Amino acid sequence: AQKVTQAQTEISVVEKEDVTLDCVYETRDTTYYLFWYKQPPSGELVFLIRRNSFDEQNEISGRYSWNFQKSTSSFNFTITASQVVDSAVYFCALRGGGADGLTFGKGTHLIIQP
């Protein structure tokens, strides 16, 4: 069985601080895919990034960066110089090699205070 754990239920920081959202996963698949989604108050899930299990390169996209470490089964997400518009619920998700849907963590509610 697959499992995704986001231990941080809620994080509150002041604008311009850096913040890291943690994600730990469990899977028996040798090929798998990891994702981060953002859910603003409107409810729609917005795709942020996909990572393949065979590609451990870290990635940076503007103020966002992701740290994938297979040795610790973690896929953490860092926002640099946070902004109020970053306030949302962030979900980490896992998919195996098949097409049977995503396994989601319970999400981290990020609050950026002005």
Place this chain on the structure above:
Amino acid sequence: DGGITQSPKYLFRKEGQNVTLSCEQNLNHDAMYWYRQDPGQGLRLIYYSQIVNDFQKGDIAEGYSVSREKKESFPLTVTSAQKNPTAFYLCASSMVRVAFFGQGTRLTVV
């Protein structure tokens, strides 16, 4: 514009009634999914379909039914057998292993 359209945005149901949630996509994606979201629970998979006229149960399929008669459409019926249907329902379609989501339907039992 290409995307996934869910309707209605809000839905109220009386106990004992069946209701159908609509999901339409014009992205030409083969795979479609239904998820349920409860507060503090993340998203859980209800049903998914990889091709027309075929679908599979997810983790919490009891009390739900689906059909996939057209590639573009994947409606979800919440039946009276679903004991706790009040939730936020999200539809998704997938290509190259990336799922894109609709804006959701919030179902409330009154």
